[in-house]
Amino acid sequence: MVAHLETVTTLAIDPQQTCLLSGSHDRSIRLWNFETKNCIQEFTAHQKKDDESI
Numbered sequence: 578m579v580a581h582l583e584t585v586t587t588l589a590i591d592p593q594q595t596c597l598l599s600g601s602h603d604r605s606i607r608l609w610n611f612e613t614k615n616c617i618q619e620f621t622a623h624q625k626k627d628d629e630s631i
Contacts, residue, residue, distance in 0.1 A: 580607055580616050 583602035590597050590611065597609040606620040 580619075581605065 581599065581601035581603050582605075585599050585601045587600040588597065595611050596617070597611050598606060599609065600606045604622050607616050608618040608620075609615065610617055
């Protein structure tokens with residue numbers, strides 16, 4: 578499953594374990610079919626990338 582251009586920062590699996598959501602620093606969210614590992618849909622520019630600090 579290669580698709581995000583930057584680091585993946587969050588993942589979520591639906592309760593039926595059929596879909597996976599991934600969010601990335603590339604400002605995209607991707608919806609994946611968990612079995613086929615294919616990207617079903619991409620949502621781009623969902624929000625401004627925040628500055629991070631430790």
